[in-house]
Every structure is written in C-alpha cells, then in structure tokens.
Amino acid sequence: MKKNNQPKNIDLGDYQYGFSMPEHSVHKTKLGLTKKIVSEISGVKEESKWMLDFRLRAYELFKKMPLPVWGADLSPIDFSAITYYLKATDHQSNSWEDLPQEIKDTYDRIGVPEAEKKFLAGVSAQYESEVVYESFDKELKKLGVIFCDMDTAFKKYPELVKAYLGTLIPSHDNKFAALNSAVWSGGSFVYIPKGVEVKLPLQAYFRINAEAFGQFERTLIIAEEGSSVHYVEGCTAPIYTTSSLHSAVVEIFVKKNARVRYTTVQNWSKNIYNLVTKRAQAGEGAVMEWIDCNIGSGVTMKYPAVYLTGRGAHGEVLSIAYAGKNQHQDAGAKMVHLAPDTTSRVVSKSIAKDGGRTSYRGLVHIAKSAKNAKASVVCDALLIDDISRSDTYPTMRSQEPSATIEHEATVEKIGADKLFYLTSRGIKKEDAEGLLVNGFIAPVVKEIPLEYSIELNRLINMEMEGSVG
Amino acid sequence: MLSLHNLSVSIGKQKILDDISFDFQPGKTYALMGPNGSGKSTLASAIMGHPEIIYSRASKITIGKKLDRRSGNIKNLSADKRAKLGIFLSFQTPLALPGVTVFALLRLALEKQMDPVTLHKQVKKYATELHIKDELLTRSLNDGFSGGEKKKLEALQAVLLAPQFALFDEIDTGVDVDALKTIAHFLKKHLPKTTTLVFITHSTRLLKYIRPQEVLVMKGGRLVKTGGSLLSQKIEKDGFDEIEV
Secondary structure: OOOOOOOOOOOOOOOOOOOOOOOOOOEEOOOOOOHHHHHHHHHHOOOOHHHHHHHHHHHHHHHHOOOOOOOOOOOOOOHHHOEOOEEOOOOOEOOHHHOOHHHHHHHHHHOHHHHHHHHOOEEEEEEOOEEEEEEEOHHHHHOOOEEEEHHHHHHHOHHHHHHHOOOOOOHHHOHHHHHHHHHOOOOEEEEEOOOOEOOOOEEEEEEOOOOOEEEOOEEEEEEOOOOEEEEEEEEEOOOOOOOEEEOOEEEEEEOOOOEEEEEEEEOOOOOEEEEEEEEEEEOOOOEEEEEEEEOOOOEEEEOOEEEEOOOOOEEEEEEEEEEOOOOEEEEEEEEEEOOOOOEEEEEEEEEEOOOOEEEEEEEEEEOOOOOOOEEEEEEEEEEOOOOOEEEEEEEEEEOOOOOEEEEEEEEEEOOHHHHHHHHOOOOOHHHHHHHHHHHHHHHHHOOOOHHHHHHHHHHHHHHHOOOOO | OEEEEEEEEEEOOEEEEEEEEEEEOOOOEEEEEOOOOOOHHHHHHHHHOOOOEEEOOOOEEEEOOOOOOOOOEOOOOOHHHHHHOOEEEEOOOOOOEOOOOHHHHHHHHOOOOOOHHHHHHHHHHHHHHOOOOHHHHHOOEOOOOOHHHHHHHHHHHHHHHOOOEEEEEOOOOOOOHHHHHHHHHHHHHHOOOOOEEEEEEOOOOOHHHHOOOEEEEEEOOEEEEEEOHHHHHHHHHHOHHHOOO
C-alpha cells in the first residue's frame, strides 16, 4: 500500500473539512445493494444468525417501500451507485498514534484529539463504515457505564442490545430506517446505569472520506432510572461532485427521572444526502433534549422525536438550520404526548441565503390519556435575500381537551435598516449579517456547550461571508 | 472638514434634497433644524450612506482638507467605509437587534483598534457616567429599551468610536430633561475637540444644552438659512417657523 499522507489539493472554499485522503480499504463491497451484499456485510462482521435475519428482513422492506413523496427531492439518489460498506482499517484503536497516518491526520485537522484532551469524557471516531478510535474515562467504566461502538456492543451484550434495538424505530418505519437496518455499521452504544450522572459529554465524530459512499451508523442510548448523560455528535466529509448518503438511526431510552441531551453539529459537505431517523422515549419524570444544528449537507430530512410515555416527562427539540446555495434543510421535530402532565417545547431557528431553502416540518400529537399535557412550538425563519425560501408545515393533533398547544411562527427578512445601522458603526456588511444571524440563533446556541457554540458561530460567520457554494 | 457640494438626492422616484452646499468646520457644533419632512433625516442618511439614497450626478460629499473638489468624493462609498473615515450617525429611532449586545457590536466595530478587555472596561465606565443600567449592556441592543436608554447607548457608541464628524438625529426625542443634560454633557466632555457635531432637531429645547455655534435651517429639502448665536436665540424664542427665508 503506497503511503501518501498529503490530502488531495482541491479548492475547499470556506468549508475547511472538504479535503479528502486517498481511499484505502481492507474490505469494500461492490457498488449497489443486493441480498448478497447484505449477507456479505453480516459475514465480514461475523454476526449471529439473529442479526443476519434482522438485516435481510429489513432489506426486503427497503426494496418494497417507496421514497417519501413529501419533503425534499430525493429522486436524484441512485441506490445502485453507492458503496454500502467500506472498512478502512483492520483494527480499532484507543490511541491516536496507532491509527493509520491518513486517518490520524484527518482527525487532527478536524480537531478531535485536541477536543478530547480538553473537555470530553469519551470519544468515538467513525471513519467510513467502522469506528476506528475509541477512548473512554476509566472511572466511568468502573461505575458500569458502557460507551462503545454498536458492533462491539452487539457481540459483548447481545441480550441487552436485542431488547432495545429496533423497538423505537422498527425497520418498517420508513424507507431509510429499513435501509439502515439492512446495512448498518458502526454508531455508538451508550448505557448509563441507575443513578449515574456522566458530567462531561461523550462525543462521536463521523467522517465520510470515500466518494459515492453510504454511511449507515446506528446509535442506541439507554439511560437507566435517575441517570444522566450528554452525547454529542459531529459530522464532516470531503467535497466531491458525486453524492454520498448518510442515513443513521438513533434510538434513545430515557427511563424514570433520567435525563439525556443529544447534541448534533451537522456539517457535512454539500454533496451529502443526510436522511436520519432519531427517536427517543421518555419515561416518568424523564427529560429528553435534542439540540440539532444542521449547517451542512445538500439535503437533510430529519425530525427528532420524543415519545413522552411516563407521567410528567418533558421533551425538547432546539434546532438551527442553515441553507445556502443548493441546500435544502427539511428539518423539524415530533412530540408525541402519551401520558398525563407531559410537557414539550420546540424551538426552531432557520436561516436561508443565496437561494437556499429551509422547511420546518413538525408534529405535536396529544393522545386522549395525556391529561394536562402542554406543548409549545416556536419556529422562526430568517431570510437573507429575496431568492431564498422558507416554509413551515406544522401538524397539531390533540385528542385531550385539558391539553394546551401553543404555536408561534415568524418569517423575517434581514432588514436593510438593521444592516445600515450596523454598517454605520464601521462594520462590514457581511460581518453585520453574521452578527444579526448569530443574534437570531443565540437563544438556541446558549444551550450548547461553549466549545461547540464557538464553532457554530464561526461556521455561520463563514457562511455569511458568501464565498461558499 | 466635511463639505457638501450641490447635494441633491432621491429615494425611489421622489426627490428629497435639493442642491445643498455647506462646509462643516472641525471642532464646531451645529444645530440642523426645520419642520418635520424638511429633509433633515434624509440629509443625515445621505451623509452616512444609506443604500437607498440616490445621489444626483453633480452631488459631492468630500471629507478632509482637500481643496481639489474633484477628489475625495465619498458619495459612492458604503456606510462602513464612511464610518471608517470618521463619520458617525446617531439614529432617530435605533432599531432593536435581537441577540446582539452593545459589546458584540462594538467588538466588531473596533476590532483592530481596541482589545476586548479594554473595550469592556471603557463601556462599563461610560455606561456608569450615562447612568445606563448594567443589565442593558448584556441584553439585546435597543430591544425593549426606553427612549432615553436608546439615546444614551447611541451617545456611548459615539464616544467609543470617536468620529471626526458626528450627526445626532433627534437625540432629544423621547428623552427627559435630566437625561438630555447628561447626554449633552457626556458628548461635549468625551468627543475629540476636533470633532464636528451636528444635532438634528425640530424642537428648540435642545439648543440650550448644546449651545450651537451655528444653526442651519432646512425647509422643503433645501438649506434655507444659516446663522450664528443670534439666529439660535431667535429660534429659541420664536420657533423656526417664524424664520424669514
């Protein structure tokens, strides 16, 4: 294997993660998806018959199910032109030094080892199909906390994983959940025992390096009674002219009085279709918070959901979507109230510029038994120019007369007068736009750990400078 | 020195300013007066560079001591570039900027001139002098602020930006007498001695606090009269409607 650590020298614009490394693989499936390829993936992973059957059933569903007819245009996706499994290195490492040079360089440039030193309790890094690096605080391990990749979890704790896997998001939920169930690889497994509070965040980094590739990780988080955890994921990819697909499934179980916060800073390059199903179940007195920031990707369809199944459970989705040229962010939230005294809050902030399109698509469902449930939805859209577009598609269903739902939606254009005010202070127009946009998203950003909020503000400023796209 | 030469401007298809020429001297204080709709605020926007302003071909705005009137025309410069040349405008109705604090604004505006720690100290110091409540400094600028609070924050920004030519568009409206005294005193104390101060107002109340050396009167988009303290006193007594053109 020829060693060439120099990243391909292409014009990255302002997307600093758009570099690519030469592709290497120890195992790569042929283009396209067949029953044989599904079996091949399962075979490479040396899985049990249970999992092979799970995959094959899902594959049959995937073939039968139609593409969603609502939301973003997915017709350009050519399922036969994608590589569904690519293993870049033979072994998983718990030291950056042991990784192949190119992979190590990639994460250095993204800044992962640096972040790990500073403020993380655990780090997992997925490169193509497999998790290549993992580190985890020893003290937490002693307390019984599990943080590992899903493949390992399924081998080490098969009964635990089987009891939860696919129970919140069954394979037949939607075409992309079926696809993920058929070809899934990697992702995180997090188990927090009763009463354990994990103070520092656990972070997973997802990197796609290969061209015309599909990444299908699957994440499962179980927070037992009274426990708490903050899980953070970040995603980047090189800029290619062909499209790649990222289709993850994330299931989270928040038990009685437990608390889970799941933060995403999605910064895929613009050739990525990002079609993700995320769902959590919150038991009695539990709190589930999704903080979802979608800055990158060409097309995103993602609607994090909370099923509030226990009395007094609380669900939140705080989201930021940015759509520039040739981007469509179709994102939102689902809150399903199934128990009394449950509460939910959705705050969605979207920004569209240079002909980009943002859509808020949300569901609030209050079932008959959910006495005194309270739901609040606020979605604010900001348009930077006249050629960009923003839509809101809210669905509200209440079968419980004692429940209350509040909904508020605003669309605002960045005003010439506000820009004049700021530029009259000597601030350049692009910086003034950045200031206004960062001000607009500030209510959500302040919920994000400082390290990420700085990164997010920086990303927004870069997008505002206009040379992207 | 900032000079206007044959300044005529339109907004959309409507002509608003008609052939205004005037030289503003450094270090002098002016009052720009006139009834509502006489074009005072448009003149301020035209000097600052609002993007909606359309200048006639003959119009010139020059800055500095240059005698050659063909050079130094700033009428095609954007507002931020004019600000960097030392022009400042205090707005009649400062807009609310959700999520943007006065610190964030000034940090960007003074990016290369002042480090954030010094800036923080300076803002605090001036805010105390102006009796601006601390919490206003960390809130969204002008969002839910009273009239007086907004104008005090305009004055604070003026002093930190230390312009050579400062326009104050109705710094007196929505401001009580005590606050007005505080603002006027603050500006006179802290703005550089060489700064030209232009106070736009349609009331005479402001005059006794700012003591202008020269008064300019506008009517119907034209500069109709200029004069010294005598004119100022006459306007204070009789109002500017009585001024003979």
